[in-house]
Amino acid sequence: MRPLRAALVAAVVICLVLGGCSREDRPIEARLDRADEFLGHHGAVQAGLQVEAAIRLKPSRSDTYRTAMALYIEHERRPEAASVIERFLELARAERLDEKLSREELAHLHSVLAEVYQEGHLLLQAEDAYRAALALSPNSAQLLNRLAYFYADEGIKLDEGLRLARRSVGLAPEDGAIVDTLGWAEYKLGRHDAAARTLARAIRLMPDDATLRYHLGAAYVRLGRKIEAWIELNKALVLDRNMREAAKLLKTLHKRIPASVID
Numbered sequence: 001m002r003p004l005r006a007a008l009v010a011a012v013v014i015c016l017v018l019g020g021c022s023r024e025d026r027p028i029e030a031r032l033d034r035a036d037e038f039l040g041h042h043g044a045v046q047a048g049l050q051v052e053a054a055i056r057l058k059p060s061r062s063d064t065y066r067t068a069m070a071l072y073i074e075h076e077r078r079p080e081a082a083s084v085i086e087r088f089l090e091l092a093r094a095e096r097l098d099e100k101l102s103r104e105e106l107a108h109l110h111s112v113l114a115e116v117y118q119e120g121h122l123l124l125q126a127e128d129a130y131r132a133a134l135a136l137s138p139n140s141a142q143l144l145n146r147l148a149y150f151y152a153d154e155g156i157k158l159d160e161g162l163r164l165a166r167r168s169v170g171l172a173p174e175d176g177a178i179v180d181t182l183g184w185a186e187y188k189l190g191r192h193d194a195a196a197r198t199l200a201r202a203i204r205l206m207p208d209d210a211t212l213r214y215h216l217g218a219a220y221v222r223l224g225r226k227i228e229a230w231i232e233l234n235k236a237l238v239l240d241r242n243m244r245e246a247a248k249l250l251k252t253l254h255k256r257i258p259a260s261v262i263d
Contacts, residue, residue: 025061028054032067039075047071048080060091060098069112078120085113107136111146123154141171145178152185161185176206184215192222210240218249229253 031054038047051068058064065088072081089109092101101109114129130147137143145168151161165182172178183198199216206212217232230253236246 025058025063028057028061028064029067031057032064032071035068036071039071039077044077044080047077051080051084058098060096062088062097062099062101065091073112073116078116082113082116082120085109085116089113103136107133107140107143109133110136111143114146114150118150118154123156126150139171141168141175141178144168144171145175145181148185149181152181152188155188158185158189162189174205176202176204176209176212179205180209180212180215183219187215187219187222192219195219196223196225208239210236210243210246213239214243214246214249217246221249221253226253 031050035047035050035054038044038050051071054064054068055061065084069081069084069088072078072084088097089106091097092106092109110129110133114126114133117123117126117129127147127150130143130150134140134143134147144164148161148164148168151157151164162182162185165178165185168178169182179198180202183195183202186192186198187195196216196219199212199219203209203212203216213232213236217229217236220226220229220232230250233246233250233253236243237250240246
């Protein structure tokens with residue numbers, strides 16, 4: 001469920017591939033290009049030195065931070081990504097950048113930071129960052145959805161997550177991923193009948209998503225609808241053969257269904 005990454009990583013190619021750099025920016029981009037090469041060969045320390053050198057050349061340049069954080073996220077270097085985003089936001093607050101960031105971009109940066117924190121299991125920091133993003137854009141269906149999904153996925157503040165998910169669905173009722181979050185929140189609260197109905201609707205809107213299929217399969221397992229669960233979990237694995245959760249649940253389900261039924 002991570003469209004944020006693609007948007008960030010796209011920033012890397014703007015200067016390096018599309019030729020959008022001014023002459024004075026080329027030394028900066030050369031440093032960032034070398035950082036990318038080092039990260040590709042597990043050279044995190046050397047990459048960090050290149051990023052810092054790029055920043056020192058022009059500390060107020062926003063695109064340096066955008067590209068650096070995209071590189072770190074692409075190469076799954078969470079602490080470094082978080083550090084760059086935090087610095088970027090601090091400079092934005094102090095109005096020390098070469099441009100004034102919009103509320104939408106500030107909200108986006110907080111949301112990306114929250115995702116990085118969550119992947120690093122820093123849940124308190126992740127929640128604060130999600131809330132900071134939502135405070136900047138309180139009527140964003142996507143930001144409401146991300147905080148709701150965070151609560152559901154982590155199994156915390158489930159009632160609040162359900163409330164946020166309902167608001168998000170009200171704003172974007174035809175978005176399958178957002179409807180899925182509502183169903184997942186219902187599932188986590190033990191409302192399995194409601195969850196199955198909501199998740200089935202999400203799949204009608206977005207049938208080719210492995211996570212949605214897994215969620216519906218999990219709801220069917222809870223309801224004792226074993227054959228339907230088996231079908232959905234298998235579809236999840238066809239869409240994403242590396243989905244461990246679906247594979248694990250399917251393995252337990254095989255023990256409950258006679259082989260003659262599923263062969």
